[in-house]
Amino acid sequence: MPTAILPMDAAPVGAIARLMHELGKLPGIGPKSAERLTHYLLASDVEQVHALADALHAIKDKVHPCRQCFNLTEGDLCKLCADPRRDASTLCVVEQPRDLASIERAGSFRGLYHVLGGRLAPLENVGPENLTIDALLRRVHQGGVKEVIMATNPTLEGDGTALYLSNLLADSGVKITRLARGVPSGSVLEFANNQMLADALEGRRAF
Amino acid sequence: MPTAILPMDAAPVGAIARLMHELGKLPGIGPKSAERLTHYLLASDVEQVHALADALHAIKDKVHPCRQCFNLTEGDLCKLCADPRRDASTLCVVEQPRDLASIERAGSFRGLYHVLGGRLAPLENVGPENLTIDALLRRVHQGGVKEVIMATNPTLEGDGTALYLSNLLADSGVKITRLARGVPSGSVLEFANNQMLADALEGRRAF
Numbered sequence: 001m002p003t004a005i006l007p008m009d010a011a012p013v014g015a016i017a018r019l020m021h022e023l024g025k026l027p028g029i030g031p032k033s034a035e036r037l038t039h040y041l042l043a044s045d046v047e048q049v050h051a052l053a054d055a056l057h058a059i060k061d062k063v064h065p066c067r068q069c070f071n072l073t074e075g076d077l078c079k080l081c082a083d084p085r086r087d088a089s090t091l092c093v094v095e096q097p098r099d100l101a102s103i104e105r106a107g108s109f110r111g112l113y114h115v116l117g118g119r120l121a122p123l124e125n126v127g128p129e130n131l132t133i134d135a136l137l138r139r140v141h142q143g144g145v146k147e148v149i150m151a152t153n154p155t156l157e158g159d160g161t162a163l164y165l166s167n168l169l170a171d172s173g174v175k176i177t178r179l180a181r182g183v184p185s186g187s188v189l190e191f192a193n194n195q196m197l198a199d200a201l202e203g204r205r206a207f
Numbered sequence: 208m209p210t211a212i213l214p215m216d217a218a219p220v221g222a223i224a225r226l227m228h229e230l231g232k233l234p235g236i237g238p239k240s241a242e243r244l245t246h247y248l249l250a251s252d253v254e255q256v257h258a259l260a261d262a263l264h265a266i267k268d269k270v271h272p273c274r275q276c277f278n279l280t281e282g283d284l285c286k287l288c289a290d291p292r293r294d295a296s297t298l299c300v301v302e303q304p305r306d307l308a309s310i311e312r313a314g315s316f317r318g319l320y321h322v323l324g325g326r327l328a329p330l331e332n333v334g335p336e337n338l339t340i341d342a343l344l345r346r347v348h349q350g351g352v353k354e355v356i357m358a359t360n361p362t363l364e365g366d367g368t369a370l371y372l373s374n375l376l377a378d379s380g381v382k383i384t385r386l387a388r389g390v391p392s393g394s395v396l397e398f399a400n401n402q403m404l405a406d407a408l409e410g411r412r413a414f
Binding site: 014015016018019021022023025026027028033035036037038039040041042043046048049050051052053054055056057058059060061062063072074096097098101 | 221222223225226228229230232233234235240242243244245246247248249250253255256257258259260261262263264265266267268269270279281303304305308
């Protein structure tokens with residue numbers, strides 16, 4: 001009976017094993033995918049592999065938060081904050097840059113954003129001082145803002161964060177709104193959960 | 208009606224868009240996965256991202272084919288060729304290093320390998336001169352080899368390559384074999400295709 005051989009032995013090379021290991025840390029990439037990607041990269045042009053490596057270095061070397069909205073940018077202000085065609089009187093408050101990216105992709109919002117950098121999570125020791133809440137209050141109190149849309153995630157912590165912010169902004173004279181809740185477009189009711197249906201009924205609108 | 212906004216605008220940053228683009232070139236990683244991975248990497252420690260980038264550089268800078276078997280290695284000989292416990296009288300001929308890795312992982316083969324670097328594919332202009340066939344013939348004719356196992360892929364081109372090699376080696380006095388074909392262990396016959404079943408019947412063995 002032969003001894004089982006570890007994958008390390010199969011690719012008995014430090015550099016190869018190291019790349020598999022690093023790729024395997026990425027979300028959604030298991031050991032099999034990491035091995036497949038590594039063999040793909042081993043067979044790729046040196047230019048393609050170096051371009052990927054350089055792009056990885058660049059996001060850490062060049063990208064930082066926008067001075068105004070904390071979106072990720074290479075400049076001082078992000079492309080959205082620097083765009084005079086955007087409506088500066090409406091701020092959409094999101095947890096993370098990826099939420100901003102999702103809303104931008106939907107293409108119907110023309111205002112500006114404010115990226116909190118997370119949500120209040122007392123159990124994980126994330127308090128108001130860990131988010132960009134002070135900067136948001138300053139933006140609102142500087143004037144020019146008419147509406148703040150809470151677009152935190154529809155979760156317990158996201159809702160809690162939105163509630164906390166709406167209390168802070170209650171006497172600012174600015175309109176505070178939040179994203180509508182209901183059944184997701186394109187889905188079927190059969191698969192909607194109780195909360196989705198309760199939200200959809202509660203928020204029903206006249207035809 | 209608002210104009211649709213491209214994802215580029217959503218993450219309006221050269222470095223970010225470039226990483227998404229490079230990740231999106233990898234097999235099995237579509238635009239959605241590339242975006243998710245990019246946001247994960249943006250939120251990761253700088254050390255983790257640099258480790259991945261360095262590992263990418265390293266596979267191109269340090270890894271090259273083994274002098275003897277053409278497996279990938281950082282040394283002159285690969286770990287398998289350099290291991291005196293391996294049986295040098297049995298050569299297993301595979302198309303690619305990843306095939307070698309698969310067989311090693313199975314853990315039952317104790318001989319050495321020969322990596323062809325592909326298979327004969329006249330339609331893609333891959334001829335015998337593009338593979339490591341001359342080196343294989345030299346290894347066999349140097350003596351010491353008793354058996355050559357053809358472990359090319361069970362495809363038209365893999366089979367064609369094995370047939371071509373077995374003709375070249377016919378008068379070398381070395382035993383030429385190929386991997387058994389049949390139904391894959393752990394599968395159910397219901398999903399086996401006609402060729403698998405035909406191979407399994409043709410190669411049936413006494414209990």
